[in-house]
Amino acid sequence: MLIAAAVGVAAFVIGQSGESRAQSASAPVRLTIANSQWVDALRGKNLWNAVLKYQAVAPNVHLEQEAIPSAEFDNKMTTAFGAGQGPDIAMMQEGLFYSIADAGFLADLSAAVAGVKNLNKTNDNGVVNGKRLGVAWQRAVYALIYNKPLVDKAGAKVPTDVEGLIASAKTVMSATAAIGFTSRHQMADYIGWFMDFQNWAYGYGVKWTDGTGKLTIDTPEAVAAFTAFKKMYDAKIIPIGDDFPTQRTRFKEKQVAFSIDNSGGTLNIASGGALAAKDLYAAPLPFPHPGAHQQIFVVVNARSKNQKAAVDFVKWLVGPDGQQALRDASGPDALATDVPVTEVFRAANPWADTFAELAVNSRSTLIPGHEVDTPQIMRFVMQALERVVLAGADPKTALTEAQRQIDRTF
Numbered sequence: 001m002l003i004a005a006a007v008g009v010a011a012f013v014i015g016q017s018g019e020s021r022a023q024s025a026s027a028p029v030r031l032t033i034a035n036s037q038w039v040d041a042l043r044g045k046n047l048w049n050a051v052l053k054y055q056a057v058a059p060n061v062h063l064e065q066e067a068i069p070s071a072e073f074d075n076k077m078t079t080a081f082g083a084g085q086g087p088d089i090a091m092m093q094e095g096l097f098y099s100i101a102d103a104g105f106l107a108d109l110s111a112a113v114a115g116v117k118n119l120n121k122t123n124d125n126g127v128v129n130g131k132r133l134g135v136a137w138q139r140a141v142y143a144l145i146y147n148k149p150l151v152d153k154a155g156a157k158v159p160t161d162v163e164g165l166i167a168s169a170k171t172v173m174s175a176t177a178a179i180g181f182t183s184r185h186q187m188a189d190y191i192g193w194f195m196d197f198q199n200w201a202y203g204y205g206v207k208w209t210d211g212t213g214k215l216t217i218d219t220p221e222a223v224a225a226f227t228a229f230k231k232m233y234d235a236k237i238i239p240i241g242d243d244f245p246t247q248r249t250r251f252k253e254k255q256v257a258f259s260i261d262n263s264g265g266t267l268n269i270a271s272g273g274a275l276a277a278k279d280l281y282a283a284p285l286p287f288p289h290p291g292a293h294q295q296i297f298v299v300v301n302a303r304s305k306n307q308k309a310a311v312d313f314v315k316w317l318v319g320p321d322g323q324q325a326l327r328d329a330s331g332p333d334a335l336a337t338d339v340p341v342t343e344v345f346r347a348a349n350p351w352a353d354t355f356a357e358l359a360v361n362s363r364s365t366l367i368p369g370h371e372v373d374t375p376q377i378m379r380f381v382m383q384a385l386e387r388v389v390l391a392g393a394d395p396k397t398a399l400t401e402a403q404r405q406i407d408r409t410f
Helices: 043-052 070-082 094-102 121-126 148-154 162-176 187-203 220-234 244-252 263-269 307-317 320-330 343-348 352-358 374-391 395-409
Strands: 012-014 020-022 029-035 061-067 089-093 135-147 179-182 256-262 280-283 292-300
Touching: 029 307, 043 061, 043 263, 043 320, 061 307, 070 089, 070 094, 070 187, 089 094, 089 307, 094 292, 094 374, 121 135, 121 292, 135 148, 135 263, 135 320, 135 352, 148 162, 148 256, 162 179, 162 220, 162 256, 179 244, 187 220, 187 292, 187 374, 220 374, 220 395, 244 256, 244 263, 256 263, 263 280, 263 352, 280 352, 292 307, 307 320, 343 352, 374 395
Parallel strands: 029 061, 029 089, 179 256
Antiparallel strands: 012 020, 089 292, 135 256, 135 280, 135 292
């Protein structure tokens, strides 16, 4: 898609209160904002309405959304940015962010955060080679979520390990005919699957590198994670073949007992469906160790013809008005600054506090020291896992082969 050219740019200043205000009239500017979340039912609408509040302080700016399903987002953004096109602004998962940043396609956002003293650690990885290229949009940690009425009706327990998860899922299935558990499990949804699987890997103590930064794939911990995932897959508690959007929709429709999902996905499930938010609960992951979080950054296209206006938008977004607008639409996701979840939201969503607690010790889905290469590294890992779950390959053998492939490539 071609970027619309601007004939003028608004000038803004940040006052002591942090609020943006126009200083002079300007010709209209159109900013296109790409985000996979725009397609989410209700949550996407709420997030977009939060963003649209910017137009009240910048009336010459017209915001236009580019909504792309998550399964297609990375490929479309990589192609568009590589062709010197793409949106003016985008919300990118951390893995895509590092790849696009490494290619030199992102604008410096130092001016957007100048004077902002309360940026939290969710913004740390937005600095690449000493330059601020991303600002946190949301950080979504993972938890075990469950439909409490279904679980209570079946007399099932909230599990604390994989064996308990399988047992409780089967109990609910037997008593209610509901789906026991939902999980990504296909290479067709590779990006989402590898990020979700990091919870299993981290949960069993996997680090993917040794103390020197060398990639270590075929470890006993990784074998344990593969074995546990295979055990869950073989238990016939998940809807084999269904993509994850379909599985989330079924959760919304009160047809699912348990799932491992992030706070953003959980907000989607709890919003606007048959399942009432008060009936959705969360618990720690059923693994020995803490799990993962997904980090999303706001970026500006370095080749945007509206770059100054786009940076001004990001400046507003990290200010108090923008952060509060985003908080009201983001549920418990961590934001660029520590804007507290409202008491009204916490009271209506009993799952929110658990996510906040789990975020304290969660880890990035990216491998430290190999952030740019993580998606390709994990492709070898997930192909190995696919051989284990579909073809019955031995976990240790599959991981050893993945290690050989990774060593040859990296």
